[in-house]
Amino acid sequence: MATTYRTCPVSGLQFEDQAEKLMRWNAVAGVLWLLVGGITALLVILTRWPAIKLLPADQFYLILTAHGIDMLILWILFFEMAVLYFASSTLLRCRLATPKIAWLGFWLMVVGGIMTNVAIFQGESSVMFTSYVPMQAAWHFYLGIILVAVGALLGTAVFFGTLVVAKRDRTYQGSLPLVTFGALTAAIIATFTILAGAGILVPTFFWSIGLIKEIDAQLYRMVWWGLGHSSQQINVAAHVSVWYLTAAVIFGAKPLSEKVSRFAFLLYILFLQLASAHHLLSDPGMSAEWKVLNTSYFMYFAVMASMIHGFTVPGAIEAAQRRKGYTNGLFEWLRKAPWGNPVFSGMFISLVSFGFLGGISGVVLGTEQINMLMHNTFYVPGHFHTTVVTGTTLAFMAITYLLVPVLFRREMILPKLCQIQPYLFGISMSVLGLVMMGAGTLGVSRRHWDMAFSGAPFQYEWPGAAYLMMGLTGIFGVIAVIGGGLWILLVVGSLLFGKKLDGGKVSDKPTPIPAATQAASAVAHGSDHVGVPGTVVLALLLFVSFVLYYFVNWKYLSEVWLLS
Amino acid sequence: MSAILPPSERLWWKQPIDKVEWAWIAIAFVWGMIMFAMMIYWHIYGKQNLSNEAYKTTPELFAAKAEKFIAENTIRTEKGLNGEEIPVAKVPAGGAGYLIARLWAWYPILELEKGQTYKIHLSSLDYNHGFSLQPVNINIQVIPGYEHVVKMTPTKEGTYAIVCNEYCGIGHHSMLGRIYVK
Numbered sequence: 027m028a029t030t031y032r033t034c035p036v037s038g039l040q041f042e043d044q045a046e047k048l049m050r051w052n053a054v055a056g057v058l059w060l061l062v063g064g065i066t067a068l069l070v071i072l073t074r075w076p077a078i079k080l081l082p083a084d085q086f087y088l089i090l091t092a093h094g095i096d097m098l099i100l101w102i103l104f105f106e107m108a109v110l111y112f113a114s115s116t117l118l119r120c121r122l123a124t125p126k127i128a129w130l131g132f133w134l135m136v137v138g139g140i141m142t143n144v145a146i147f148q149g150e151s152s153v154m155f156t157s158y159v160p161m162q163a164a165w166h167f168y169l170g171i172i173l174v175a176v177g178a179l180l181g182t183a184v185f186f187g188t189l190v191v192a193k194r195d196r197t198y199q200g201s202l203p204l205v206t207f208g209a210l211t212a213a214i215i216a217t218f219t220i221l222a223g224a225g226i227l228v229p230t231f232f233w234s235i236g237l238i239k240e241i242d243a244q245l246y247r248m249v250w251w252g253l254g255h256s257s258q259q260i261n262v263a264a265h266v267s268v269w270y271l272t273a274a275v276i277f278g279a280k281p282l283s284e285k286v287s288r289f290a291f292l293l294y295i296l297f298l299q300l301a302s303a304h305h306l307l308s309d310p311g312m313s314a315e316w317k318v319l320n321t322s323y324f325m326y327f328a329v330m331a332s333m334i335h336g337f338t339v340p341g342a343i344e345a346a347q348r349r350k351g352y353t354n355g356l357f358e359w360l361r362k363a364p365w366g367n368p369v370f371s372g373m374f375i376s377l378v379s380f381g382f383l384g385g386i387s388g389v390v391l392g393t394e395q396i397n398m399l400m401h402n403t404f405y406v407p408g409h410f411h412t413t414v415v416t417g418t419t420l421a422f423m424a425i426t427y428l429l430v431p432v433l434f435r436r437e438m439i440l441p442k443l444c445q446i447q448p449y450l451f452g453i454s455m456s457v458l459g460l461v462m463m464g465a466g467t468l469g470v471s472r473r474h475w476d477m478a479f480s481g482a483p484f485q486y487e488w489p490g491a492a493y494l495m496m497g498l499t500g501i502f503g504v505i506a507v508i509g510g511g512l513w514i515l516l517v518v519g520s521l522l523f524g525k526k527l528d529g530g531k532v533s534d535k536p537t538p539i540p541a542a543t544q545a546a547s548a549v550a551h552g553s554d555h556v557g558v559p560g561t562v563v564l565a566l567l568l569f570v571s572f573v574l575y576y577f578v579n580w581k582y583l584s585e586v587w588l589l590s
Numbered sequence: 591m592s593a594i595l596p597p598s599e600r601l602w603w604k605q606p607i608d609k610v611e612w613a614w615i616a617i618a619f620v621w622g623m624i625m626f627a628m629m630i631y632w633h634i635y636g637k638q639n640l641s642n643e644a645y646k647t648t649p650e651l652f653a654a655k656a657e658k659f660i661a662e663n664t665i666r667t668e669k670g671l672n673g674e675e676i677p678v679a680k681v682p683a684g685g686a687g688y689l690i691a692r693l694w695a696w697y698p699i700l701e702l703e704k705g706q707t708y709k710i711h712l713s714s715l716d717y718n719h720g721f722s723l724q725p726v727n728i729n730i731q732v733i734p735g736y737e738h739v740v741k742m743t744p745t746k747e748g749t750y751a752i753v754c755n756e757y758c759g760i761g762h763h764s765m766l767g768r769i770y771v772k
Contacts, residue, residue, distance in 0.1 A: 154757050160717060203594050244733050314642050393629060474755065486724060587638075
């Protein structure tokens with residue numbers, strides 16, 4: 027099929043015509059879902075803020091269901107499809123395999139997303155993101171998600187196909203770039219995730235139309251989390267790839283060691299899925315041995331992988347900066363980093379918040395016994411707002427500041443506001459995560475409309491500190507919504523009104539990636555080796571915080587009733 | 591821009607790994623092993639472990655067992671805020687107690703004694719529910735079709751609330767139960 031290739035004059039990136047269109051449509055669809063998710067976020071926050079309590083109970087649960095689906099599935103999956111096409115077709119400078127299939131996948135995802143939202147807003151499907159049986163949603167709630175999953179699977183297949191095209195057409199030599207390798211990791215995990223999702227949602231759909239009589243509630247939880255948690259591992263692999271991408275584009279940073287970074291991605295493929303077991307730590311149906319084995323021994327290899335990336339990403343930046351001469355003291359490389367560039371500031375806040383808040387809280391939450399202190403409390407959404415939001419969403423927002431000029435050929439409008447946005451969103455969302463975890467530590471439940479328990483046969487008064495934490499959740503939640511809204515405004519505004527940029531040369535043949543020259547290879551390692559003492563200090567700080575917080579929670583646990 | 595280009599050394603897997611990176615990998619690995627060992631240690635020496643005892647059941651079966659327990663152990667009834675009579679069942683010291691989770695109540699009220707160990711049978715008659723004992727903050731998933739036998743030893747006297755912390759429908763927020771510890 028005839029297609030053309032455009033070389034971007036700003037970045038030197040080469041975009042194939044079909045891939046470019048698909049990336050744009052997927053990214054725009056993602057942003058629109060983020061808008062719906064953001065509006066529902068505001069309504070959720072204003073209802074959980076005890077002083078405001080905006081919505082009645084039925085609407086609150088409806089809106090909360092929509093918020094979960096639109097953010098966790100639709101916004102992120104659409105954007106990830108764009109990331110997959112970018113990491114394959116653009117980085118490998120080849121044509122996209124079977125663009126028609128990619129479009130079919132896109133439209134399936136669109137139709138499925140709308141179908142599920144229709145089901146939710148009709149009011150008969152307020153079953154939450156997790157839709158635990160035997161609570162039943164309308165049939166099109168499940169069917170919509172299945173269509174989205176099938177669409178995403180097609181997109182993933184196109185990604186794999188494109189890797190084959192690049193190999194066959196020899197558009198690159200040697201091994202895949204690290205970012206593409208990371209995206210490949212994400213795609214492999216996605217395949218597993220979607221199959222697990224089909225394994226549970228297809229029977230659940232048949233159950234909702236009366237073809238299957240019963241689904242075991244415990245079995246549902248186990249298989250569903252093979253979808254629910256693994257889909258978040260796609261995000262981790264994708265946003266870590268975006269971190270490496272950002273470091274490469276902004277600093278020209280090369281990985282400290284290709285071997286270490288790739289090995290860490292490989293650990294994700296091998297072990298991350300097993301982490302889904304940590305949603306079942308307080309369940310009756312699994313033995314303690316099963317829980318300990320799945321969540322610790324296996325999960326910790328995945329934790330190790332994240333700790334490695336947490337070291338090698340800033341390490342790569344530090345090494346690149348030191349080579350440029352920022353060698354004074356421990357942190358000149360960081361101080362002199364381009365903090366006014368939202369691509370960098372967003373990425374770095376994402377890295378720090380994901381590591382210190384999301385990462386540490388996730389491991390503590392995933393400890394078999396400690397889980398009893400936090401299971402289903404507000405701690406859980408506190409944790410995942412510092413992984414999926416400050417981690418994934420913020421990384422995606424940051425890279426968009428690069429994609430708008432490069433992919434959409436528009437200059438960002440209001441550059442001053444663009445500079446502020448990552449700080450406004452990243453910091454408020456991080457604080458939001460912290461105070462949510464604080465409320466959860468005090469016992470406050472997630473997915474709960476009324477802290478005052480109106481209509482209950484008894485009274486229970488939460489401690490004053492819990493109300494304080496929920497009030498702060500309200501305040502920082504609103505600021506975070508403003509920060510996210512600002513991003514949507516800036517991006518959509520730039521796409522509509524930004525100054526048009528030159529698209530660059532168009533050719534009907536791809537220009538392959540030039541082979542690394544002998545000279546380049548010679549200086550690649552050893553001879554130009556620089557130490558990364560600043561990163562070592564940051565990593566040790568993370569480690570000390572991790573150890574302290576981990577043992578503090580064992581102390582908390584030792585103070586509750588005895589259980590055996 | 592190497593992370594977005596093929597590795598400049600074709601034999602990248604033969605490149606040595608820097609000392610600092612090895613050290614960090616070793617720290618991460620050892621720390622993982624410590625966290626792994628910690629859970630096993632707590633199973634042996636710790637005093638807060640979630641029970642492994644669980645049985646498949648049905649709502650009818652569990653309700654019948656619980657009603658029998660309530661009939662035999664009710665010491666008084668209490669009037670709830672909505673005017674309903676709720677039985678208070680005193681669980682025999684060292685014995686078994688039953689707690690039903692259903693839309694939207696924890697039933698009955700249980701009375702326990704400090705320092706005694708009880709086997710509390712938990713199950714749901716309809717949807718998933720969440721046993722969240724406050725202000726102690728112990729949280730256990732309650733699943734229909736599964737009878738979970740949790741051994742509990744209260745360490746302090748007082749009036750405790752059981753919040754439902756698994757979403758169970760429109761009345762979820764009104765699902766509040768009670769445990770007395772004398």
